[in-house]
Amino acid sequence: MTRTGHLTRRTLLAATALSVMATGAFAQGAQPQEVKVGLLVPLSGLYARPGTVMKMGAEMAVDHINAAGGIKALNGAKLKLVVLDSGDTTEKAKNAAQRMVAQETDLVAATGAYLSSFTLAATEVTERAQLPMLTLSYSDLITDRGFHYVFQTSATAASQARQALPLIMKLAEDASGKRPKTVAIITDNTGASIASVKPMREGLLKELGLELVMDETFTPPLSDATPLVQKVRSTRPDLLFFLPTVISDAKLVLEKMNEFGLGQGKIPTISFGIAIAEPDILQTISPELLQGVLTCVGSWATKGHEALIKELNVRYKEPWMTQNAISTYGDMWVIKDALEKAGKADKVAVADALRTMDAGPSKYYPGGIIKFDEKGRRVNAEMTVVQWQSGIPVTVFPKSLAVAEPFWPKR
The missing domain is CATH 3.40.50.2300 (Response regulator)
Structure with missing residues (x-):
């Protein structure tokens, strides 16, 4: 091979090496698209x-x-x-x-x-x-x-319960002139629902002077809400904590309560989570049955x-x-x-x-x-309290984020 050939080959190898090095340097410094x-x-x-x-x-x-x-x-x-x-x-x-x-x-x-x-x-x-x-x-x-x-x-669920219950008690007392004394719980057996009622069952209700007169847990989806609502009717609690995670379960219980003469605020209903405030619920249940229902959630669109x-x-x-x-x-x-x-x-x-x-x-x-x-x-982390008012669930707590004032349903 001639000297010129050696130089050409050497030049090509050097150029290739520089190209590889440059490509590697570029790859190291490159950011993802x-x-x-x-x-x-x-x-x-x-x-x-x-x-x-x-x-x-x-x-x-x-x-x-x-x-x-x-x-x-x-x-x-x-x-x-x-x-x-x-x-x-x-x-x-x-x-x-x-x-x-x-x-x-x-x-x-x-x-x-x-x-x-x-x-x-x-x-x-x-x-x-x-x-x-x-x-x-x-x-x-x-x-x-x-x-x-x-x-x-x-x-967390336990934190929400501890934040929400004193607020709900004060709301009830301010609106009705007396503190609630008895409470019922209907909850499904999903993780968040069980975690929400756990502190209530383990002493929070007692701390607030509330007697638990009914405590029922079900597996979603419900096929018949009659046995649950019959127990609500027989115990007549001052408050009902109702914790569904499926819209169909919320619908069944609220409609059955209305059928038994317990709906439309006759027993104030408080939930945790969003199933009871989903837009789809209005496709199968009237706004009148939801009026005044409160639910405590981790977040919501606010002011x-x-x-x-x-x-x-x-x-x-x-x-x-x-x-x-x-x-x-x-x-x-x-x-x-x-x-x-x-x-x-x-x-x-x-x-x-x-x-x-x-x-x-x-x-x-x-x-x-x-x-x-x-x-x-x-x-x-704080929570948000939402209340059904005139067919829309609106934020009523915390006050700094609220778009409406809360009200307590008339019994």
Whole structure:
């Protein structure tokens, strides 16, 4: 080979080496064009409706975040929502979580999975995968297991009960001139419902001077509410705590109470969770039967969310914004904030950022603080009390976020 040939070959090798080095350097410094976040919610079966509304909230948030410039710390990388159906059983939820971590290995965080029972099962999987999981689910057990990758954005069920009961007692006393003395409980056996009534059964009612005269637990969906309502009629409590998670169960009990002459405020009814305030309930039950019913929820569209409520209505024809939409919307912004803080699309770094967060998009959560304690619970998380008034469930507490004054149904 001639000297010229050697030089040409040497020049080509050098150029190739420089090209490889340059490509490697570019790859090391490159930022992702999109960052995947997961949404694990029921989109089939008994709980498909609330899961669909959670998807609406997540889609709106991702669109808003991307339109505002994406993740600025990652050179404007856009969020990409990866949606998985958790189904309507704990086994399906766990299987969906396993598919999520196996197939979507580049997820940086996720949110879900509606029912506390589903979230308890799913987070067993996400914890092992070190995938940070935000949840609006209420059960205290979710963050009582020593996990490091679970972040609960709603007030826990026990906390909500302790916050709500003194408020309800005062509302009743101010409106009627006397304190309630007896109470009945009808609850389904899902995780959040059981967790909500647990402190009541274990001393909270007694602390407030309330006698528990009826305590019934059922498995959803109900086929017949008659036996439950007959017990309500025979005990005639001053208050009824009714905790369904399925709209059809709420409908059956409220209609049966009206049939037995107990509806329309004759026995003030208080719920926990959103099943009794879902828009779909109006398709099968009249607003008159719902008038005055209170429910305590982790979050709700409140004063200051008017633009979001309007967009949800225009885009998805939703008449109001429930916890499922507003909380999931907020969760996406929390993940966005964690990514900005982490500075890289890495799930462990995002989890570290969540643990040290002390600000964030707090306007989407009652209590106004996005900070998590060592268990993963949001610090000083407040709850929202919603009341049916003239065919619409409106926020009546806390006062700073309320859009209407509460009233106590006349017996």
